Amino acid sequence: MSTTSSAAINRDAPVAIHAQISEGIRSRIASGEWPAHYRLKSEPELAHDLGVSRGTLRRALTTLIQEGLLRQVRGRGTFVTSTTIEPAIAQKLSTLSEDFANQGIVTTTTVLECSLIDPPRPIAALLDVPAGGSVLKLVRLRSTDRGPVALLFNYVRTDLAPGIEGVDFTTASLFGTLEGAYGLKIDAARRTFSAQAAEADVAAQLNLETGSPVQYLQQVTYLADDRPVEYSDVWIHSGRLQVTSLLSRR
Amino acid sequence: MSTTSSAAINRDAPVAIHAQISEGIRSRIASGEWPAHYRLKSEPELAHDLGVSRGTLRRALTTLIQEGLLRQVRGRGTFVTSTTIEPAIAQKLSTLSEDFANQGIVTTTTVLECSLIDPPRPIAALLDVPAGGSVLKLVRLRSTDRGPVALLFNYVRTDLAPGIEGVDFTTASLFGTLEGAYGLKIDAARRTFSAQAAEADVAAQLNLETGSPVQYLQQVTYLADDRPVEYSDVWIHSGRLQVTSLLSRR
CATH class of the missing domain: 3.40.1410.10 (Chorismate lyase-like)
Structure with a gap:
């Protein structure tokens, strides 16, 4: 059972598909189903699971990145943002x-x-x-x-x-x-x-x-x-x- | 004012001088005057402050090292031991x-x-x-x-x-x-x-x-x-x- 395919897309709803996708992800983050630091599936996989184009998916993800709920790390993927500040002061002698x-x-x-x-x-x-x-x-x-x-x-x-x-x-x-x-x-x-x-x-x-x-x-x-x-x-x-x-x- | 010269050595006491020195250090550690990770002065300085030979000082320090109150780090000096375990698990991926x-x-x-x-x-x-x-x-x-x-x-x-x-x-x-x-x-x-x-x-x-x-x-x-x-x-x-x-x- 995939955790992502359960977000039903309603193609007849007055809400745009990309907005439905971002709302689905928002509620998964809010419920803790996707916790801080969770790495989302790759865009092709996720688009396939949701049955949408990569362009539609990217538009939904961009909204969430702008809202600060997701962040993209080059070469590593897209992650759920932590709600706390996370300084690396135990690892480096930074202040x-x-x-x-x-x-x-x-x-x-x-x-x-x-x-x-x-x-x-x-x-x-x-x-x-x-x-x-x-x-x-x-x-x-x-x-x-x-x-x-x-x-x-x-x-x-x-x-x-x-x-x-x-x-x-x-x-x-x-x-x-x-x-x-x-x-x-x-x-x-x-x-x-x-x-x-x-x-x-x-x-x-x-x-x-x-x-x-x-x-x-x-x-x-x-x-x-x-x-x-x-x-x-x-x-x-x-x-x-x-x-x-x-x-x-x- | 030196913090070490205040430990008066009594040459007429029945207790050996090295034992008086180790007892003096023990009470400084117990009182918190010398906290965990405090680095002792170098042996020549400390021996000079106490007015004893380096041999006598070394004997006192050896006792305290054996008791686990002090530890020597090669090239860095002699330190007061911490009373808690201090794993470096925030710094290294060790377990x-x-x-x-x-x-x-x-x-x-x-x-x-x-x-x-x-x-x-x-x-x-x-x-x-x-x-x-x-x-x-x-x-x-x-x-x-x-x-x-x-x-x-x-x-x-x-x-x-x-x-x-x-x-x-x-x-x-x-x-x-x-x-x-x-x-x-x-x-x-x-x-x-x-x-x-x-x-x-x-x-x-x-x-x-x-x-x-x-x-x-x-x-x-x-x-x-x-x-x-x-x-x-x-x-x-x-x-x-x-x-x-x-x-x-x-």
């Missing part, structure tokens, strides 16, 4: 802002704190700075048109980036500033992912209830000379953003 | 069992279900099998000596692996079976990570309260010819296992 830019996702940044602090001892240890020193504490909230998606706490060594507390991080990116303005060679990072219950302050910023599950990411970033430059705690709204890795076996 | 084996972690597997089922429609769609077909449903619980760490639901195409329901997955690994016994070329996977609230059955298996945050991993695995071969839902106990990526910027 959320870089991933958003690559995917064409518009985000806004609210800077909640940007000040010099005496770091807590565990953070001082991981950054290899003496207790009683001074590091930049940068707290930012990133939002899309669906609302807040991530709350970021970054701690940055100011001996490696003097004056960084004066940068306007509403528009500037942190890695961009470290690499561009300070000429630092960011080389590697250790990122750890776990599920946590949102504490009250995190929950409030992400529009979640206290205790809701949040994706927690902890990171230490190293320069090419192996010195740690940045430590971060990031809380992610899993309903709006899912960390995704496309992995190769060999 | 939990392969990562455990690489890290020398002993796990046991309990097979909770291994049967042929008519797959739910979203899973049938992602596996590209017709509705009404038959796939292997494999449910396993992986535990270490600290208790259950992951609950795995795998759905495998049986047209690509006929008879796989007869394999004893208490000892055999799934990828090992697909690649070894069936000669399939596993090539790539998409893995998505999010935080979820544990439902009652997942919570019970992982020894958590219902609604506790759990790390959820969803995966579709593809063969070299681009056919999907396996879909999985995995729930991870974040208190016992943290997904870790060591990432390179370039």
Whole structure:
């Protein structure tokens, strides 16, 4: 039994055939029958199953691509789009802002704190700075048109980036500033992912209830000379953003 | 102010100096002053700070390495060990069992279900099998000596692996079976990570309260010819296992 032939086309209906096809696909996506990342059959197969011309099928698919429900990947086929943002930050040392830019996702940044602090001892240890020193504490909230998606706490060594507390991080990116303005060679990072219950302050910023599950990411970033430059705690709204890795076996 | 010189060595005490040093480091790790992944100063620096010979320091470090509190990485230094298991499954297409084996972690597997089922429609769609077909449903619980760490639901195409329901997955690994016994070329996977609230059955298996945050991993695995071969839902106990990526910027 084919899952596609069940979409009956009514050639006598006042609705155009391509519109009937796109509506059929829309309802399959809405019902979860075709989940995110489902790859549609090839166009010739699909056109054959539906008993329509490839031109009619293409017109239906184009509508759905324009609506953002499907996307075409060159050489791989047509896929159902995910409804969550899926940055590859577990797979590459890119930042959320870089991933958003690559995917064409518009985000806004609210800077909640940007000040010099005496770091807590565990953070001082991981950054290899003496207790009683001074590091930049940068707290930012990133939002899309669906609302807040991530709350970021970054701690940055100011001996490696003097004056960084004066940068306007509403528009500037942190890695961009470290690499561009300070000429630092960011080389590697250790990122750890776990599920946590949102504490009250995190929950409030992400529009979640206290205790809701949040994706927690902890990171230490190293320069090419192996010195740690940045430590971060990031809380992610899993309903709006899912960390995704496309992995190769060999 | 050095964080290490504060550990006073008492040369008149009945406790050997190397034992005083290892005890001092042990209490710094216990207090969180030296967190997981903290890199200790170099041995000459540390010996100088403590006012002891390198031989005495090495003896103290060796004790802590044997206890599993510290680990040495060739060319990088000595680090505080993490108390959670940290598989790199977001970074590489390795499996939990392969990562455990690489890290020398002993796990046991309990097979909770291994049967042929008519797959739910979203899973049938992602596996590209017709509705009404038959796939292997494999449910396993992986535990270490600290208790259950992951609950795995795998759905495998049986047209690509006929008879796989007869394999004893208490000892055999799934990828090992697909690649070894069936000669399939596993090539790539998409893995998505999010935080979820544990439902009652997942919570019970992982020894958590219902609604506790759990790390959820969803995966579709593809063969070299681009056919999907396996879909999985995995729930991870974040208190016992943290997904870790060591990432390179370039």
